[in-house]
Amino acid sequence: MGDNLISVNNVSVNFDYQENFISKKQKIHAVNNINIKIKKGSFFGLVGESGSGKTTLGRAILGANKISSGNVIFHDEERDYDLTDMNKQDLKEYRKKAQLIFQDPYAALSPRMTVRDIIAEPLEVMRITNSRQETDERVRDIAAKCRLNIEHLRRFPHAFSGGQRQRISIARALVSNPKFIVADESVAALDVSIQADILNLLKQLQTELNLTYLFISHDLSVVAHVCDVVAVMYLGHIVEMGPSRELFKNPKHSYTKALLSSIPSIDPEKRSEAIELKGEIPSALNPPPGCVFRTRCPNPGVDCKGGEIKMGLIEVEPGHWVDQCCAI
Amino acid sequence: MSHLLEVKNLDVKFDTDEGRITAVENISLSVDQGEVLGIVGESGSGKSVTAKSIMQLNPGNTSYNEDAEIILDNENVLQFTSKQDLKKIRGGKVSMIFQEPMASFAPAIKIGAQMVEQLLIHKNINKEEAKSISINMLKRVGIADAEKRFNQYAFELSGGMRQRAMIAMALSTMPKLLLADEPTTALDVTIQAQVINLIKDIIKEYQMGVIFITHDLGVIAQVADHVAVMYLGSVVEKGPVNEILKNPKHPYTKGLLQALPDINNLDAPLSPIPGNIPSPLDRPTGCVFRTRCPHHNPEGKDGKIEMKLIEVEPGHWVDQCGIKCGQNG
Numbered sequence: 001m002g003d004n005l006i007s008v009n010n011v012s013v014n015f016d017y018q019e020n021f022i023s024k025k026q027k028i029h030a031v032n033n034i035n036i037k038i039k040k041g042s043f044f045g046l047v048g049e050s051g052s053g054k055t056t057l058g059r060a061i062l063g064a065n066k067i068s069s070g071n072v073i074f075h076d077e078e079r080d081y082d083l084t085d086m087n088k089q090d091l092k093e094y095r096k097k098a099q100l101i102f103q104d105p106y107a108a109l110s111p112r113m114t115v116r117d118i119i120a121e122p123l124e125v126m127r128i129t130n131s132r133q134e135t136d137e138r139v140r141d142i143a144a145k146c147r148l149n150i151e152h153l154r155r156f157p158h159a160f161s162g163g164q165r166q167r168i169s170i171a172r173a174l175v176s177n178p179k180f181i182v183a184d185e186s187v188a189a190l191d192v193s194i195q196a197d198i199l200n201l202l203k204q205l206q207t208e209l210n211l212t213y214l215f216i217s218h219d220l221s222v223v224a225h226v227c228d229v230v231a232v233m234y235l236g237h238i239v240e241m242g243p244s245r246e247l248f249k250n251p252k253h254s255y256t257k258a259l260l261s262s263i264p265s266i267d268p269e270k271r272s273e274a275i276e277l278k279g280e281i282p283s284a285l286n287p288p289p290g291c292v293f294r295t296r297c298p299n300p301g302v303d304c305k306g307g308e309i310k311m312g313l314i315e316v317e318p319g320h321w322v323d324q325c326c327a328i
Numbered sequence: 329m330s331h332l333l334e335v336k337n338l339d340v341k342f343d344t345d346e347g348r349i350t351a352v353e354n355i356s357l358s359v360d361q362g363e364v365l366g367i368v369g370e371s372g373s374g375k376s377v378t379a380k381s382i383m384q385l386n387p388g389n390t391s392y393n394e395d396a397e398i399i400l401d402n403e404n405v406l407q408f409t410s411k412q413d414l415k416k417i418r419g420g421k422v423s424m425i426f427q428e429p430m431a432s433f434a435p436a437i438k439i440g441a442q443m444v445e446q447l448l449i450h451k452n453i454n455k456e457e458a459k460s461i462s463i464n465m466l467k468r469v470g471i472a473d474a475e476k477r478f479n480q481y482a483f484e485l486s487g488g489m490r491q492r493a494m495i496a497m498a499l500s501t502m503p504k505l506l507l508a509d510e511p512t513t514a515l516d517v518t519i520q521a522q523v524i525n526l527i528k529d530i531i532k533e534y535q536m537g538v539i540f541i542t543h544d545l546g547v548i549a550q551v552a553d554h555v556a557v558m559y560l561g562s563v564v565e566k567g568p569v570n571e572i573l574k575n576p577k578h579p580y581t582k583g584l585l586q587a588l589p590d591i592n593n594l595d596a597p598l599s600p601i602p603g604n605i606p607s608p609l610d611r612p613t614g615c616v617f618r619t620r621c622p623h624h625n626p627e628g629k630d631g632k633i634e635m636k637l638i639e640v641e642p643g644h645w646v647d648q649c650g651i652k653c654g655q656n657g
Binding site for chain 1: 370371486487488489516517518519520521522524525543544545546547549550552569570573574583584585587588589590591594598599600601604605
């Protein structure tokens with residue numbers, strides 16, 4: 001277990017749902033029986049359409065969503081933290097070590113605080129530093145690493161462009177010296193020319209500060225570029241997982257194949273070879289039994305038609321896992 | 329042959345508290361029937377403002393220059409002032425699809441009622457006919473149970489479905505020109521592929537002209553016939569889609585293509601365009617791109633070269649400063 005930072009074991013997250021106060025209480029199965037191991041120093045990608053449960057899983061790993069069953073273990077140097085069995089003190093410690101970068105840099109920063117105060121807030125809230133001087137030092141240090149100028153620190157967020165704001169968000173997430181970062185769609189709101197800049201910055205900070213990322217995105221080409229391991233989610237399940245190059249060169253699950261073919265090609269002569277998926281992602285209130293993808297599957301095998309094959313990953317090649325329905 | 333739409337020397341300026349902002353400067357574009365013109369550029373490049381001027385939807389503090397012309401079907405739209413005239417273009421000859429379909433349907437009015445209302449305004453028909461046209465249109469864009477959806481509200485539909493309904497509404501008046509402003513940006517890739525195919529089919533079927541605005545070069549490659557690349561309110565390069573994407577001349581177009589992660593070439597490094605888009609309040613003089621240009625044309629550095637498009641190959645126009653910069657690297 002030595003080289004894993006996070007182990008997610010059989011994690012499910014359910015939400016209670018009641019349409020109105022007289023109707024029956026139902027359960028939304030947002031995340032089902034997920035098993036992943038995130039290696040130290042890796043850039044772990046999580047892709048899928050909206051409603052596939054990526055964000056819920058990311059938040060569950062951070063302890064921001066209640067885990068309904070299973071557990072998440074954070075392997076720190078001295079000890080392991082079990083997220084489902086944590087006291088307040090542990091949770092505080094864990095918060096210092098695991099941080100989140102949000103999607104929208106316009107909504108994530110308070111317009112009434114200066115950049116310095118925004119970046120310093122985690123230090124103050126978590127009582128990491130003892131004096132104002134120490135706080136300032138750390139703020140300046142991390143701001144420089146995120147390529148912000150010292151004079152930027154006195155300004156308010158409205159004076160910054162989207163890319164600069166995202167750098168402020170990154171600085172805030174990193175100021176407590178975390179080991180693990182969940183980046184939830186952190187480049188989705190940015191223009192392409194800026195997006196490349198932020199991705200390069202994340203990569204660079206990873207080596208500089210020994211970070212491990214869980215990178216949540218709906219954009220496959222971005223994930224293919226930065227991540228070394230990728231898991232594809234659909235309706236709360238991981239349907240395929242593997243080293244990113246292997247997975248993108250040699251996708252096995254028909255959902256992964258369809259996703260890859262849907263990326264609009266930059267070559268005008270290669271128009272539309274998309275495997276068109278019919279319909280939309282079903283509701284998580286009553287997911288189809290058996291393989292959750294079979295309602296949209298372009299080539300359902302004979303066996304999975306009735307939904308008799310249960311969801312479950314099979315290792316088809318070393319490190320490359322595919323849901324058994326499509327692996328057969 | 330005259331074009332369906334011709335925009336000539338258009339400037340759009342906004343009067344704000346901080347001063348006069350130039351949102352669009354000296355733009356000339358044309359669209360023919362059955363042709364898709366793609367406009368690409370980053371946020372703040374003036375793509376939407378250009379499209380909105382065609383329908384005169386820009387806010388009250390907007391001013392246009394006097395020699396600008398937007399000729400739609402042989403009439404200059406910019407001279408329309410009466411409500412009667414504007415009605416002809418807004419929703420009549422020109423329809424628009426927006427990025428966020430939730431924001432473009434009224435939330436408390438049924439989708440069917442909204443579709444019927446606009447048909448009654450623009451066509452000389454009665455309610456029953458309008459209803460059957462609307463339902464047929466909903467069926468045409470691939471909405472199952474069109475009769476049921478007709479009586480639902482926008483929040484009851486999923487994102488992809490709402491965008492289809494939006495397209496149905498925009499097309500039901502049979503416009504000659506369709507303005508699609510980032511119509512697939514809010515959608516998932518699999519749904520985006522469906523919507524792109526739908527739009528392409530419909531263009532073929534109805535032979536309308538389309539202006540397709542997006543920041544995604546991949547989407548442009550899939551739908552457009554011609555492309556105009558915009559930066560900070562100016563067109564820096566325009567031409568046939570194949571030419572622009574395979575043989576870009578302007579450093580900005582090249583930069584955009586290099587910044588794009590390509591799934592077929594994972595070893596290529598991601599190279600961002602350095603710096604940020606300047607605020608429109610301090611728009612650079614001369615070549616607008618010079619503050620971020622990687623290989624300065626020495627003459628363009630001080631902003632003395634005016635922006636001017638030059639035809640480098642038949643139909644392929646590039647800004648004169650950009651041609652020299654492009655040659656240097």
